Amino acid sequence: MIIRDYRVNDExxxxxxxxxxxxxxxxxxxxxxxxxRYENPAIELVAELDGQIVGLxxxxxxxxxxxxxxxxTGLGGMxxxxxxxxxxYRRGIGEALLKEAEKRAIKLKLNRFEAWTRDDQWVQNWxxxxxxxxxESYYHIYFEGEQMDEIVNNKIPKLxxxxxxxxYIGNDIEQFRxxxxxxxxxxxxxxxxxx
Numbered sequence: 001m002i003i004r005d006y007r008v009n010d011e012x013x014x015x016x017x018x019x020x021x022x023x024x025x026x027x028x029x030x031x032x033x034x035x036x037r038y039e040n041p042a043i044e045l046v047a048e049l050d051g052q053i054v055g056l057x058x059x060x061x062x063x064x065x066x067x068x069x070x071x072x073t074g075l076g077g078m079x080x081x082x083x084x085x086x087x088x089y090r091r092g093i094g095e096a097l098l099k100e101a102e103k104r105a106i107k108l109k110l111n112r113f114e115a116w117t118r119d120d121q122w123v124q125n126w127x128x129x130x131x132x133x134x135x136e137s138y139y140h141i142y143f144e145g146e147q148m149d150e151i152v153n154n155k156i157p158k159l160x161x162x163x164x165x166x167x168y169i170g171n172d173i174e175q176f177r178x179x180x181x182x183x184x185x186x187x188x189x190x191x192x193x194x195x
Contacts, residue, residue: 006044013053021083026118132189
């Protein structure tokens, strides 16, 4: 396996790897049909094995404090995507990608990474194993059908809401659980580099 910079002709392999990896998580419906592009510079790496993209990491980073990351002091990088193809789990690919991204970030004078993930315990365990600390969280809530009537009063003729995705930053999440909504805790992890 080699870890190298992402190249434009990697896009299909990147999409396949990310899609298959995310199907195993609470982000199963966050499907992309093209690779994300960033406003700021980014560390974009792939892990390749026998010509196949088996892992990826994208870290958009700051040139000015708090322009990409939401927390911390100093210049940081936001991990937007980190994924390992499910056929290649438990081989250290994610850790190898993260370590290479960290090396590059330190050379760029960044002092930390920030990452947001949902409530998949195995994903959170991985971040903690990689020495990230949980700093805060809020909730992603999906409303569907009649569940939305109590949330939204739509006055546009012939417009029928099918579903709503919302962020909830309050403390009373139980009020939404009663209606059996799809709810995910969205958790921020942060890691400062030891330099």
